Every structure is written in C-alpha cells, then in structure tokens.
Amino acid sequence: MPLHSSTPQSTFPRYGAFTEARRIAALLRKETVGGILLVIAALAAVVWANSPAAASYFALRDFTIGYEPWHLRLSLGAWAADGLLAIFFFLVGLELKREFIAGDLKKFRTAIVPISAAAGGVAVPALVYFLIVSQHADLRDGWAIPTATDIAFAVAVLAIIGSHLPPALRIFLLTLAVVDDLLAISIIAVFYTDHIEVLPLVLSLAVIALYGLIAQRYRRFFGTHAFAAWLVLLPIGVGAWALMHASGVHATIAGVLLGFTIPVLHRRGDRDAQSDRPGLAEEFEHRFRPLSAGFAVPVFAFFAAGVSVGGVDGIRDAVAHPLTLAIVAALVLGKPVGIILTTWVTTKLLRTKLDPSLRWIDMIGVGLLAGIGFTVSLLVAELSFEAGTAEADTAKVAILAASIIAAVLAAVLLSTRNRQYRRIALRDAVDADEDGIPDVYQRGDGAGVGGPANSAGS
Template identity: 45%
Template sequence: MSDVRSRSYFLGLLPLPERQAVARALRTETVGGLVLLVAAVVALVWANSPWSGAYEQIRDFHFGIPALGLDLSVGHWTADGLLAVFFLVAGIELKRELVVGELRTPATAALPVIAAVCGMAVPAALYAATASAGGGSLRGWAVPMATDIAFALAVLAVLSTHLPAALRAFLLTLAVVDDLGAILIIAVFFPSDLNPWALAGAGAGLVVFHLLQRARVRGWWWYVPLGLAVWALMYNGGVHATVAGVAMGLILRTIPDPGEKESPAARVAHLVHPVSAGIVVPLFALFAAGVSITGAALGEVFTSPEPLGVVIGLVAGKTLGIFAATYLAARFTRARLNPDLAWADVLGLSVLAGIGFTVALLIGELAFTDSQTAEHVKAAVLIASVLAALLAAALLRRRNTIYRRLYEAETVDADADGIPDIYQQTGGPAAAGRGGQAT
C-alpha cells in the first residue's frame, strides 16, 4: 500500500463538504466586499468634497446612554458596537475551522497556520524596522498584520478571476488565523483603563452563555439580551468590546446534535453573516475610511516613518512572509504543490493577502491617539491595500485561463445529482489523493 502522506497535495481538490462550506462563506463575503468597496469610495469622496464638514459632524455626533457609560460618537459606535457583529462571525468561522475545517488536525493546519503566522510576524517586523530607522513610533506595529478577506474577494469578483476552491480556502484560512491574531492583539495590547468588576461581569455573562449552550436552550430572547449585556460590560471593563463578539462566536456549538438539521453556530452564521458583510463592515468603512487625500497627505504617507512602515508591511511584508513560509513548509514536509498549479499562484495569493482594510483601520485607530498621525496611517492602509490589489490583479489575471479550467472542472455536474462529477470519478484526482491538503 502506498503511503498516503507521500501522495498528499497542497492546494489540491478539497473534500466536498469542506468545499461546500467554503463556497457558502465566500459567496456572502464576496457580495459584502463589493458593498465595502462602494462604502470606502463614498467615504473618500465625501471626506474630500465641499460637504466634508457634514461628514465630520455625522461621524462625531454623540448619542447613547451616558448612565451606562455608552455615550459614543457615530464613528465609535460603528467601531466598538457594530464591529462586534463582524467579530462574532469571525469567532464562528474560527470555531468551525478548529472543529470541522482545515484547522481541526495539526497535520492539515500546520501549513496555513505557519503561513499566516509568518504573514503577521514579517509585516510587524518590517514596520518596526521602518519606524525605528525613521525615528517614528512603534505603536503601529500591529496595523499591517491582518488580511481583509471581504476586500480581497471583492477584488477577485471585479477582476472576474475564477480561483479554484483550494486557493480560496487557503485565503480564507489565512484570514481566519489573521483574525485570531488581531483579536489577541486588540485584547492584550490595546486595553484602556481596566475595570475588574465590569470584566468579571462580562466573564460571568459568558459563563451563562456557555451553560445555556450546554443545556441546549434555544430562543433569541435568551441570547440577544445576554450578548448585549456582555458587550456593554466588556466595553466598560476597558477591553475592546469586539472581543465579546469573538468569545460568543467561539462558545456557540458547531456540531449539530442527532436529529438537528444544523448547529447553533451555523444558524447564527446564516442569519448574521449577511448583516455583517453587507451592513456592519460597510458602515464601519464609511466612517473610518474618510481621510483627507491631498498632495501633502500622500507625501506624508511615503515620507513619515509610521505610514511608510504600514505600506511596506502590508505590500512587502505580507507577500514575503506568506510566500516564504509556504514554500519552506512545503519544501521540508512531504506535501507537494498541486501539479495543476505553480508557485506563481501562491505568490499571487500572498500579494492579495496584503489587502488589510477593516481590521488594519481598526487597529490604526486604537494605536494612534494623535489625530493627524492616525489619519496618515489610515491613508497608508488605503494606499497599501490598493497597491496590493493592483499587484495581485496583475499576477492572478495572467493565470486566469488555468483557474477557469480548474474551476469549471470542479463544478461540472452532468448527471444533475447535486454532486460535481469530479468527486465521483474513480481513479480521478480525488481518488489519487488530491482531496487532501498538506500534511
């Protein structure tokens, strides 16, 4: 019997259930990414128009419940409040990957996790080196670390690039691990004045949330008020409130019980994911991406150490970190690259991962309290994301003929039984071991 490990392919054909789950997740992210692009463009045009004063007035307008410590501006409500929904979805996706997805076993998780970790570490190191050399602040080291999956998929949709499922799944896994890294960074490195009693209350709320899940209690009237209470306590506790969303996403049960059509996590994701991708993230972008784009501001991006470090970190750091880590991990394990693909495809995907919009903007706001530096860093995130998108487009479009052929082969269903024919071929790619990822 041949060694299965010796026949495993990196970026080979995904198992059918995983392919279907990835397709569902990315379909929503792609539509949301297009809305995100529109929101970012509207924000930039509005903030640089004669009506920029109205934009700032709306963004800075305060409302809320002061007695509960929740008197926030519109901009802060979108960053601290609405983004908790985005991170709830991120927590659900992370839990799914850990329980039933590509991260469920060390063998399948090793390569994408190594790539993602290096794709975070190298940008942070390049930022630190650039900022230190220019005498700038090191507080922005985490800004270029995260990939914006929605923005990246929107670029692919605009280009009409037919990436095969394995490449899209690899990009999704990178983004999920990136999100986990960003969550940990926000929680550990960017707390405000800590309130132990409020944090204890948030912790108690999460314990109750877990017990309700263990007891199989159903009904939104239990979870929505509890979730809002946990969010408010987390915010008043001094930890960024989006961490509450992640924690609840990780607590939700991912595996359905016998006789249960879908798990609570799947039900919540089905309901909330479109809201997150189509409303929450675009609204955050609308009030976070409105930066002044003038000749002087653009000059600051490429001459000031902090924004320059962000550009270098996202465009060069992401590419170098992900590609080098992936190549070396595959080089020194028994995994082999799918013979239908080339390392140029991994390079294109690595460049695409340099699009770091939503989380990068959020961390930029948390890292820099000086409004002028924060605006320059935001401009740097936008410019770096556009540069990464253009470079990735040039690389991926060159290979689109191959991608289209692989994509069509994955989706042909001649007998209309709902299962692509490639999964029913004996002796075909699936049987030859290409259903596995790197081990």
C-alpha cells in the same frame, strides 16, 4: 493535466469535503457583496471628507449618543468600531471554531500550513513596519496595523477581475484570513489595552460562560427552535459586550469569545441532524452574516476611512511620511513574503508538495490578496494613534493606498493565470459516477464525501 495525488496529505492546498467546499463558496459569495459595499462606503467617506461639505462628515462621525453611566456615550465612529465590528468578530470566532472542529484546522497535518502562513503573514509585516519606523518612537505603536487580511475586500477583487481562482486556493485564503484575524484581535487584547477594570471583566466572562452554556444546551431549553434560542441569546450577548467595553478591554473581544461558544456540529441523537431544520451555528450564520457583510463592516469603513488628505500638498506629505512607507511596505511586500516564506519552509519540513496543477506564482497572488488589510488595519490604526492627529490620518491614507496597490498587483498577476484556472475548473467538475459529487472530492481518504460525521463534540 495531472489530477491530485492519491495521497492527498502529501499535497496542498487541500480540497477537503464537498459539503464544506459548497458552504465556503456560499460564504465567499456573501463576502463578495459585502466587499463591494465596503469599497463603496470607503470611497464615499474619502470623497465626502475631502469635499466642501467635509465638516458635516466629521460632525456626523463625532456625534455622540448613548448612556453615560454605563460608559456607553460614544461617537458614531466609536459605536461602529466597538459595536458593529463585534458582529464581524463574532462571525470570525464562529468560523474559526468551525475550522477547528470540521475544517482544515481539524487535523495538525492540514492545519499547520495555513496556520504557519497566517503567523508568517503577521510576524513579517510587523517586523518590516518596525524596522522602517524604528527611529521614530511616536510611530512604533502602529506595528500591528499590517497584521490582518480583509477577506471581504479580497474576494471582491476576485469578483471584479473575474478570477476563476480554484476552490482549494480560496479555502486556503479564507482559512489564512480567519487565523490572522484571530491573531490580530489577540494582539489588540494584549497590546492595546491601557487599563483593565477587573469587576466588569469578570462579569463579562461570567455572562459569556452563561451564554455558552445556553448555546451548548439550547435544544434542552428550546427544542428544535433555533430562532427562539437566538432571541434569548442576543440580549445576553449584548450584555457581555457592554461589560467587556466597560472593562477597558476592546469590546470586539467579546464577539470572538461569544462566537467560540456556538456549537457547530450536531450532537448524536439530535433530531436536527436528520432533518432540514438549521442548527444554532447555521441560524446565527443566516442571521448575522448579511448584517455583518452588508451593514456593520461597510458602516465601520465609512466612519473609519474618511480622512482629509489636504489636497496635493497633503498627499505629497503623506507619501513622504515614514509611516506611509512602513504600512505600504509591510502590507504589499511583508505580507506576501511572510506568507510564502513560512508556507515554503513548512511544506519542506513536512515533505508536502504544492498541487501539481498550481504554481508558486499562484501562492504569490494569494499572498498579495492577503496584503489587503483594510478593515482590521483601520481598527488598529484608530487604537494606535489618537484621533485627529497627523499620524492617525496618515495611517489611514497609507492603509487605503496599500490595499489598493495590493489589490491591483494581485488582480494583474491572477488574471494572467485565468486560463489555467479555467482548465482546473473543468477538471474539478468531472463527476464520472454521476453521484452529484465531483470526483476530485472522492479520493479514498474519507475527506471528500459529505464532510465529518455527526459528532458529540460542539
């Protein structure tokens, strides 16, 4: 079986650095657990919302709590969407910054393919949706529903089917998902903000700037005690979130901006760079990843996915609704088509070739996984249609159906490639020089050993 080219920039997807591959593998293991919990929470919500005790589910979701003068008297469902998802988007911001500083997005040559794929995976589904509902003015606001990828749900599918999807493809999928999450949250900020209160917005940005200043210089204030920095930064971050919420801009935007401020590399001269002490990014990752994957996202899914389908007649009506057709077509067809088409065009323009051990059918499988747009799609659906309306319920049913269809198709397709993936895994495990780093990560380009050097940048 052919190994990777000696000029790795001429092939994609790239393996990158061994340390980065190990970090991403650990991250995806956590997301797998979170994805399984997410699916369980969503199923529990659907069952409860269609059971004889359905009234208690909706009473719980709509129960309000909070301090009204601060505009924080919200239903539990709103707290999950505006509050808990801010944790998820904080990690999105942190991961995106890490990708730009130390990952595949660091260099234009390696960044352009996943960024183009993500852009295509946003634009084409939105276009498919809009074309289908173009004659229904009341449905057009939902055009952004099929724009995002639920990485937790996707890797849970891989775990359930026992796929040995190669690390390079997993990294590509994660990078693509992080970028299109950023695009989706940018769309929310620009297109789903009805009004803006200027003073709270300015104050929120000022608090985020203070947060970033402390985060960037935290060793000056706290030495090597990242945990102490975490205790100080947490209430400042909550304040920034509350002000952002009061401004009218969706509060999860604060999570992304706060994540961008966290330093992901050690500065030159930092003692942590030469020790086992975690840096601030590692500390926050350690603290917030389990909270996001194990609690925040599943709780949001529980409150967002619960919809009464109305029995057989309700299912029949939902299936025939143009909104259902638009969402399912956009996620199941538009997503993979957009990703594959833009990837193919980009690689042709750059004269980049697919890794010789892979086939375009593998990329189609990744595209189908990206069609699982569960979490952020549910969020956008709640912003697009008023709660309790037929459109809101139909959108949620369609998102559930589309995610299941995309997951099943991806599972079937990728399962047929498992034998080849096992061969790739055996090849990639070869460590001829017995230095603890597989040879596939040592290709003479400086990208395979240990990752980027310590940097003065953040």
